[in-house]
Amino acid sequence: MSSPSPVLRRTLGVRDAVVIGLGSMIGAGVFAALGPAARAAGTGLLPALAVAAVVAYCNAMSSARLAARYPQSGGTYVYGRERLGAFWGYLAGWAFVVGKTASCAAMALTVGVYAWPGHAHAVAVAAVVALTAVNYGGVQKSARLTRVIVAVVLGVLASVVVVCLTSGRAGFGRLDVGLSSGAGGVLQAAGLLFFAFAGYARIATLGEEVRDPARTIPRAIPVALGIALVVYACVAVAVLSVLGADALGRSGAPLADAVRAAGVPGLVPVVRVGAAVAALGSLLALILGVSRTTLAMARDRRLPAALAAVHPRFAVPHRAELAVGAVVAVASATVDVRGAIGFSSFGVLVYYAVANASAWTLDPAPRARVVPVVGVLGCAVLAFALPVVSVVTGAAVLAVGALAYAVPRRSPAP
Template sequence: MTDPGAHAPLSRRLGLTDAVVVGLGAMLGAGVFVAFGPAAAAAGRLLPVALVLASLVAWANADSTARLAARQPTSGGAYAYGRARLGPAWGALAGWAFLVGKTLSAGAATWAVGTYAWPDQARTVAVATVVVLTGLAAAGVRRGVAVTRAVVALTLLALAVVVVAAVVSGPTDAPGGGDGAAGPGTVLGVLEGAGVLFFAFAGYARVATLGEEVRDPARTLPRAVALALGVVLATYAATAWALVDVLGVTGVAASARPVADAA
């Protein structure tokens, strides 16, 4: 007799590169474009310390996620891990927490898209982005990965332009450029800045949900999480340096669109 709770297994079509791209697509989103402003306002000159702290927390979280994904390669993610290790109630709580968190982060991400793409119609652009991405998700994982590749490439290109511009032009003479007026930073400010920057790393858990869609998940998932997070950390470090070099800490803190202002 068929178990009513069972589901047909998904096709294992994705390799390591695909899984890394999915992870990059989940992390290289709104966070890098909007998080540095409030983080700089909170941490002041200690913005690099806040970034290091956020990356350490993200790495610890990602490593545990990768280990769980390797031991239990299913598509359930946090729900499946909580249910298997702690029981149904904890699994349900983890699943709902994941769903609520991703819903909120999706809202923030699409709002950032609207803010950068068309500030006067940010809400309309955000809603349209949600509709388009929902359609892509419904179209299947292969199409989704193909689009994600393009988005990741464009994002990396945009950030590369900022970094190259910083190298070529050097510090700006515009008001707010340089670090002279920046606050010295405090412990609480660093913690607040790290909390904001951690949002920019959110997304590595998306890789773990591919447990039933990647080949050799026990080997692929941990490597994909580590590679994706490593690329993102290097990208954010270079971007943070470029933003501070061009705008100064006070300029980054005062900007609602620091990446666009620094380009």
């Protein structure tokens, strides 16, 4: 009789879970999505941020309820499977793995662009290899490293906000809220900014490694989301006050340009280091989440069964982590950061639409269904408001996944 396979260990508390969520959210949005969102929304950037926050709140509440009920690795892949049926769970998992793999590549390339622009792709690959090695050593090591990264990034962002808002060059007339790009531009920007808020999914996908998940996850998700929203709002207001919507939309490095415009060019190298560190934090948390969803799908033979192995010593899905790391390393050599954001947002919005639909089945009371309904509608609207290329590419990838689902799978060995 074979011995039972190793399982993931429940070692993460509320603080660890919050930090992992923040590590994914803070950095991805501030350093990668703010510029493209401003270009889409114009003077509607702040309303777009508010729209993205409302949809993210609905998704977070639905995810928290589901994660407490199903504290397993895999997140919405598990929730959709249990509440809606195997196909919907698979579609959510496929959308997450593909979309977030693109996010990983985008974050790795962001590290390279800020750390060593002339060799961005080489730095990106090196970052993926290094962080995959950290994750291989156990989730607690990842949580400790993420804690340091979050502290550094928050310090840099606080410096940017203070410098911009206290400079004599801040013009609060630049915060004039309008719809210069129309409602469509605001919704497209909200879809791009949603890329920044999706980090709380890491908390749910790590459900099998959280202590007392019924208590920890519902507390950690809204706390992480709330902190991220405050940070984004402060940074967006500060940067807009010195650059304005047009200059922000044209900027490739908006925070660096903002401190330069505020008259403190000496802070630019600090901002560049902060951006690289922030992208590392996002990449670390993203690899964790994608590997756990890969583990869950492999357990159900929706991905190769070999990826379901758990390391007997480190208690991590080591083969899934190595496979994800290898794919991301290859993608990091070819992706475009801005294009990856739109593609990733489409996949993740589909993922959360399934999460909200799953949460809708938990309680028949009309009041309990308001949040999931708003979440589903919000995800659908933002997904199809994204750039046409992102929508078409995302839909095509989902169709490929749906066709793959129809391929007969091998039954698990008894």
